[in-house]
Each structure stands twice: as C-alpha cells, then as structure tokens.
Amino acid sequence: EAGVAQSPRYKIIEKRQSVAFWCNPISGHATLYWYQQILGQGPKLLIQFQNNGVVDDSQLPKDRFSAERLKGVDSTLKIQPAKLEDSAVYLCASRGGGPNTGELFFGEGSRLTVL
C-alpha cells in the first residue's frame, strides 16, 4: 500500500514570496490533515478536510495561508506572502475508517525555509 506522498521535500524562498505544497493521501482515506511543525515542537493542526470539505481551519492564518482538496483526494497548501516565522516543516496526514478506529499516517513532510 502506497503511503502519504508530499512534495516538494525542501523549499527555500525569500519573505513575501509565495509557495505551494502538495499532498496525495493514502487511497480511500477520507480525512486529510495539514500540520505545521516548528523545530522542537509537536505538530500544530492548520486545517482538516473530510472528503473535500473543511471541518477545522481555526488555526490557519487565513490572511496568508490557503488550502484546498480537489475531488476529495489530493490537497494543496499555499502560503502567500510568506513570513520569516513560516519557516517550519509542513506535514500532511490522512486517516481512514471511523474516528474510533482509524490510524493516522504521515508523509515525509515539506521543509520550508523563509529568508
């Protein structure tokens, strides 16, 4: 079974530029998450999709971050314009099954450096 795929693995941009990250979840997984992980901290949820609908984006900085999940499969997370504090690893995860059974699987992450 293929895992969660993310790209690019690494990205370096200057502040005020834009960047986009792509995620392909495990086939059949309805729930998709984007997390931001700053060095030395646990992952922080940015946005959660159930199929192609957003169920939680309460911690997404909506003035600069946006995300979509087309046709309930792939997802894209965009940052525009980027700030220095956006330097982090962006992790995508997916879950199948019901809420009390599904195991969470992560991709390798996309490391963003904003100069």
Add this chain to the structure above:
Amino acid sequence: KQEVTQIPAALSVPEGENLVLNCSFTDSAIYNLQWFRQDPGKGLTSLLLIQSSQREQTSGRLNASLDKSSGRSTLYIAASQPGDSATYLCAVVRETSYDKVIFGPGTSLSVIP
C-alpha cells in the same frame, strides 16, 4: 479544551536499559491514542494505536498502555538500542463531531551505546 503533555521532554539512557515515556491528556473523552516516532528531518512513523476500549497494545519491544479515566498513557521500550534514538510523540483523537487529533510536544530519546 484538550491538552496533551509529555514527560520527560528529553531522556538519555545507556543501551540495554528498559524505559518508560509518559503522555497525559486533560479530557478523557477520546476515541483512541496513537504513539509515533520521528527521526530528525523525517515525518512521523506510527508505532502503536490504542482504541479507547483497549488497555494496551504491543509490538515487538514496544508496549503502550492507556488509562482513560486518569488521562494517561505510557510507552514502554524494552532493551533499548541506539537505533531507538528519536523523538516520540503521542496524539489523541477527541470525541467530537469530527476526528480532531491533538499532539503532545514529544520526548527526545537518546540511547547511548
């Protein structure tokens, strides 16, 4: 509001020692709890998933327990090896209308040869 904490933040042990990592959560209304391992520069790898109705799960040298009523989980690693060096994170799935996942900050483990 659900909060997840992990103690200790960092741990260094000699090879071969048995060790316990702790995870605490404030709201016992959870569906399940999952333990992950994260190597530097990598994503999170699932180690064990414990459903709310279960008390423990085992995989090889790893054993995870769950006590919902006290809001605690432990990850026991037997006969530690240098390859076990990594950050270990726990995450709980809250009983909400959607499956919200809350992470702890992690425990950084170093196993010294």
